[in-house]
Amino acid sequence: MEDSILKSLLLRPGMEGREKDLEDMIHDSIIEMRGYLNYDDGEMLPEGCMPAVKELALIRFNQDGAEGLQSESQSSGGSITYTNILPDNVKRIIRRYRRLPG
Structure with missing residues (x-):
């Protein structure tokens, strides 16, 4: 799963030369997703989770x-707001696969 996600992300503009960073972020995202879905360490996530990861x-x-910023203003008059909330499309995908803790 990690290799196919990496290949897909490397096709996007601005990603060239960032392979190691992306590998680390994909790995962390898979670990976080396993925790949220209540999957055991090392347990493969369903293929349907790939877009969410x-x-x-x-x-x-x-x-x-x-990290740690909620928003920032730019000298050109624009601003950027960061959020810790998952987008609705990601929530819809992962709800399907979430196991009850037990």
Whole structure:
């Protein structure tokens, strides 16, 4: 799963040369997803979770270097707001696979 997500993300503009960073972020995203879904360490996630893991890795990538910030203003008059909330499309995907803790 990690290799196919990495290959997919490397096709996006601005990702060239960031392979090691992306590998680390994908790995962390899979661990976080396993925890949320109540899967055991090392247990393979369903293939249907791949888009959610990819989205989580992209969120990590975009927020890299901005940890702890909630928003920032730019001199050009724009602003950037960071969120810790998963997008609704990701929530819909992972709800299908979440196991009850037991």
